[in-house]
Amino acid sequence: MRALLLFTFMLLSACDQRPTLERLGGPTMGSSYSIQYVRMPGGPAPEQVRQAVESILHDIDQHYSTYRSDSTVSQFNQLPANHCLALPADMLALVAFGQRLAQQSAGAFDLTVEPLLDLWGFGPQARHEQVPDPHALAQARQRVGYQHLRLEPGMLCKDAAVELDFNSIAAGHAVDLIATRLVAMGIDNFLAEATGELKALGRKPDGSQWRVALELPGGDRQIARQVISVDGLAVSTSGDYRNYFEDNGRRYSHTFDARSGRPVVHALAAVTVLDASALQADGYSTLLLILGPERGWAFAVANGIAAVLVTRVEGGFVSQATPGFEHALKGE
Structure with a gap:
């Protein structure tokens, strides 16, 4: 009788385990991130998801932040002309994507705009927002141009003192990485957002x-x-x-x-x-x-x-x- 009651209790408890909507978020890239996901019975707890997401965001910051002197992109930007730097495969892929956008737009889009951002007051080395004088602008433009970059196996080279800025694509890349990680964790229903870029998959627990x-x-x-x-x-x-x-x-x-x-x-x-x-x-x-x-x-x-x-x-x-x-x- 006791065994039957215990079995009945376990069965009822299992029936009560329904999918739940979990939410988490925090600061990232000078802004914030947020994750909503449907947790199935036995699925990853919010803290486990948080650790996985923030590990990805930490790596993004380590590689792409121009506000960190020790980041990979800052190391490349500090190199003089005619030098190369070994880069991770995903970073090389982002450079290749940026180069494709530059070619498609005849140079209007360009990952090497960092000197311009600083000059006009929008970059990490900016003193204040300002309209620069023509001479300073002409000097900065000599250090801008996607044609000065060259992709080699496992590394990126430059023939001028250009500096990269990935702000136009890094957040989107981060969201793709987060989405892939969530799916690998068995989460098939989520809305993942970082600095305003987002991706959604599946549906909410109520089917909407x-x-x-x-x-x-x-x-x-x-x-x-x-x-x-x-x-x-x-x-x-x-x-x-x-x-x-x-x-x-x-x-x-x-x-x-x-x-x-x-x-x-x-x-x-x-x-x-x-x-x-x-x-x-x-x-x-x-x-x-x-x-x-x-x-x-x-x-x-x-x-x-x-x-x-x-x-x-x-x-x-x-x-x-x-x-x-x-x-x-x-x-x-």
Whole structure:
């Protein structure tokens, strides 16, 4: 009788174990990260997931942070011209991706913009936000150019004193790594976000989809212009309204066209890109923002990119979605 009661209790306890929605987060890359995942009975506890995620983020910081003098990218940036540095395979892959974006945009997108960021006041070596004088700008531009990089087996070389900045793609790369790690841990339903870049897979415990609000630039506060359901896709938004300064009535954002050495000046305020890869979404949202409303739209349509472009017009904003964006929302 006692054994029967014990068996019945264990059976009822097992039946009560339902999937739960777990949440965790913390600081990273000067911003924050957040994870929501469905924990199945016997699945990884939040602390185990936290340790796995923060290990990935620690490695990202160690390799890609220009605010750390001991990071891998800082070691490369400190090298003089005509030198090489051995790099991890994933870092070499990110450089190769950045070089591809540079070639596709005719040099508008460029990973070697670090000297420009510092000069204009947006980088780790910046003294203050400012419009530089023409002579200083001309000097900085001599140290910018993706054509000065050369990928060799296991290493990266430079023929000029260029400096790398991975801020346009590192967060997307981190989200991809986190998503891969979560799946390896047996977690098939999650929403992973780092510094605004995110990827969702599966559904919530109640069967509903993960929903993401796309921002509309709105002065000091951001307004949701559209809420979308996401499964198996990453979402990246780049905008000129998050990091900028004003001087003599003109607005200067942290998004640079490497060819001119200056922040972009056009009516395109924000770009959202959907892609299976957070890295791809991150990189292409930046590239389209640099290109501007007309050239960005043409590039996105020609290359089948799932994107929404938000353009400033008198009295507000206009949003325009590419055919690829509509197809992605339908799961096509």
